[in-house]
Amino acid sequence: MAECHPVGFQWVMEAKAKGAKVIHVDPRFTRTSAVADLHVPLRAGSDIALLGALVNYVLSEGKEFREYVVAYTNAATLVGEDFRDTEDLDGLFSGYDADKHIYDPSSWQYEGSEVAAAAGHRDAQYSDRAGEDSSEGQQRSGGGQSHGSGGPSISGDPERDETLQHPRSVFQVLKRHFARYTPQMVEEVCGVPQDVFRQMAEAITANSGRDRTTAFVYAVGWTHHTVGVQYIRTAAILQTLLGNIGRPGGGIMALRGHASIQGSTDIPTLFNILPGYIPMPHAHRHENLADFVQADAGTKGYWGNMPAYTISLLKSWWGDAATADNDYCFDYLPRLTGDHGTYNTVMRQIDEGGGGYFVVGENPAVGSANAKMQRRGMANLDWLVVRDFQMIESATWWLDGPEIETGEMRTEDIGTEVFFLPAAAHTEKSGSFTNTQRMLQWHHQAVEPAGDARSELWFYYHLGRIIREKLAGSTDPRDRPLLDLTWDYPTEGPVAEPSAETVLAEINGRDADGNPLSAYTALKDDGSTSCGCWIYCGVYADGENQAARRKPGQEQSWVAPEWGWAWPANRRILYNRASADPAGKPWSERKAYVWWDEDQGKWTGHDVPDFQPTKRPDYQPPDGAKAEDALRGTDPFIMQSDGKAWLFAPAGLTDGPMPAHYEPEESPFENAFYAQQSNPARETHSRPDNRYHPSGDKPGSDVFPYVFTTYRLTEHHTAGGMSRFQSYLSELQPEFFCEISPELAAERGLEHLGWATIVTARTAIEARVLVTERMTPLTVRGRTIHQVGLPYHWGSNGLTTGDAANELVSIALDPNVHIQETKAATCDIQPGRRPRGPQLLEYVAGYRQRAGIDELTGTEANRR
């Protein structure tokens, strides 16, 4: 965190100055480790073993926050009789289809209730409900982001045992599942000594409970795995057991790496969701809007209002053309038939070719896994539009990319038509970023963009305007969605910039009279309200840009509610009703945050209560209550359909209701926990340009004996488009390097400041050698394992140049969210520079041959 979010890290240091203990878990020693109380180096890809052992420690030592767990989680809920655990099936959960490598989650349900899948999955599984054949594609499309604003829905009243003793209670299921996650296994699998593990476990549990809370902070070191979503789930289980969710100083903080990467998930430029985590509809026979929202209407929790959110979105997109008679233009929305994520898109570009591609403020030729495939995809297009500040590698690969050097491509053979359009910077346009804490902050335009530089707002508004003008008068029904679109934004200034504030007002939504709405609770399902993103409703309350509020921090409370605006409803901590006990009193004075005020008859406190304001703690829902009214006064997790935090996820995940340790797609070790080697539901794409390594004891795995992991540096930004072109930053970090331990340097004859070649089945790259004790050799399963650290910022353009680490990485994906495994894979490392030209291809082919790699390597369902 000190490396990649340095200014945010000041608050960790502030807490440390007040007595907080800081523990840093990372394969390498960083600026964070330097100021931490304890640095725990571990083998990349083994975090579930470590976190699972913490869960086991809590459960076996009775360290859970019992009152919180019983009242606020699903610990007491009974799991159905059909469920089989990894304990029963040696690493698999029940419902696995070994031919398709996917799970049928129906046996993971609660006793006595039917669990519909999560927001994003609900529609994918419509076919099951409608008796239609559901394709593998639908099940594959997943929908991890769809949980960004809440969980799956369930119907009925599941059975509970408040004593937590029933053998099928979630609490007991969890206990059995994690029993094998012992300190000995942590030492064996992670390379973390048992006494270090105990220090961690004791510190975390001693600092959790009524008076104290512990926070977890993570970034893509947890998400970039073939089992990445389950990493976060393990932390969520641990924090829930300890009562660290919904309380000040608690939580699991995702540190996101781009100024508005949270915003681009909330208002998604993502294939599987619509604004506010409403799923993109899948293709079904005869599905209408009512069917689409059916899974939610009448269920409990705020997702019960999905018809109002969806219809208000359709009204803001298609305005007067959207009526009850035409299902509010629901059929104008294109339909999904599978995983249309970025990696599938690239493979489609390579395999089928043609079509167009917009690349806006992103540099896949450096920043995406298997960078060669990214370029091969772009080389097979009809047209490509790149919008950026600088001449990034994704714009110039046809002229000087690595494939030109190796002879795999010749410039004159490449038919792609390329448009490069310069982009406007944040100082040259107004708009809002949503930061990592869900807070929207407005940046005001300071100057006009020079030359042809324009904002994305300008580009997309005018592109839409020109397309609509060219199609005007068309009678083709396929053009109606474009021609009926509300697209009349006022423009201003010398370049005719659309008004960003007008767009924000549309996102916020309006009532029947056109007045700005102040809260999503005002949204209606009768077409009388419009709202472009329901969770952002209120950001333009009273016609004021709430994201632009800048009351100085020193003039307000420590929660600083008058700086910017956080979704939803300007709440700074989600699910904060859990900061009070079931009776509505703070768990302790020290940790008071929101509480029930009996005199006023409402919830009050330091933050906006994340609860119906006047719902009493003793409220019991009457029969037939729906949506939020169906939750009790003691159900803080109001987006969940049972109002509970889930220790066991009966639906919503594609790879199991509980986390299990699986080895990465490429690992030097066999899985010590189960016969199942790697995540059985992971997505592999073995093809000539994306071969995998043998793992564990398989023949040839010794050809790639080391683990490598990729990461960022303080002085550079992601794929380098915003840092490698600046002299200040390039001077601070002038060259691509690999970090290795003195022991590995000795083993392979690598010299500090010399060159090294790092090899995988995909390709080989070269880097300067940085020999440092910051990299620790670990003892795992009795063997010494070395790890190679690679910052991934470099490419061939800019002031500081170098090979891209992502050239090495394969496309192997988490099945929930289709995110690639860049944080743990295997490699070889050799002294000296890599071969040039066609020799590079021969060199890598030699490695593949020596390791015996073919199309089946690494794709097995992996029962060994």
Added chain:
Amino acid sequence: MNLRTTALQWPVLRQLRGGDPQALGAAAQSRHSADLRPRTETAQKVVKSICPYCAVGCGQNVYVEDGRVTQIEGDPDSPVSRGRLCPKGSASKQLVTGPSRQFQVKYRRPHGAEWEDLDLETAMDMISDRVIKTRRETWQDEAEGKRVNRTMGIASLGGATLDNEENYLMKKLYSAMGAIQIENQARI
């Protein structure tokens, strides 16, 4: 400070005369450094902004003179950052004013070996023609026997570095044109 070039103004004498015995301040000041002015002093306006790098969301003050950004500093009012910026945030003036920034539309024709300059208006016209043509040629009313109303011929990548309002227009326009392969760094 008015520094006369007399012997009495020798730094060592100023140091010995007291007030700054360690010569860390006034005693060490030269005429040149005394005349230096902060570049923020002549700014005509200070515009409130947010750092464009990571998602911490540090506050920035953007200093503007004659329509140009002359300095970017941390905003002390921000309860997030309290005036601090990291090396990247501190370098953001160079991000927006650096010499290698591009301001000209460039075009590479199919099989071409070099960039050509292109007029922005022409580029917009050409791109909109290509969207319409690709959309028509790749349109699917149905897939696997089910209605899909879409094109698989248009894809997009990017959004995490952009504003919410920009992402909103992108998703809205792409959905209306039937493009579904819309992705950004959040997946990566």
